[in-house]
Amino acid sequence: MGKKIALNVFYNLGVILSGYGIFWAFKNEKYLFVALFVVTAGFFLYQKLQLIKEMRSNLKN
Numbered sequence: 001m002g003k004k005i006a007l008n009v010f011y012n013l014g015v016i017l018s019g020y021g022i023f024w025a026f027k028n029e030k031y032l033f034v035a036l037f038v039v040t041a042g043f044f045l046y047q048k049l050q051l052i053k054e055m056r057s058n059l060k061n
Contacts, residue, residue: 007051014044 018041025033 004051004055008048011044011048011051015041015048018044 018037021037022034022041025031025037
């Protein structure tokens with residue numbers, strides 16, 4: 001259970017840092033980095049949702 005909580009914290013940090021990266025890159029007109037940060041934020045959100053689904057199914061059982 002502790003490992004999954006740590007993963008959740010890691011995914012949250014990844015989403016937050018990607019969000020800051022998106023704003024930084026957009027402000028500095030580095031659109032390739034904007035695309036990179038959008039993809040990484042999407043990846044972290046996808047992984048976070050999969051973890052939440054797994055936790056819900058484990059808690060039901």
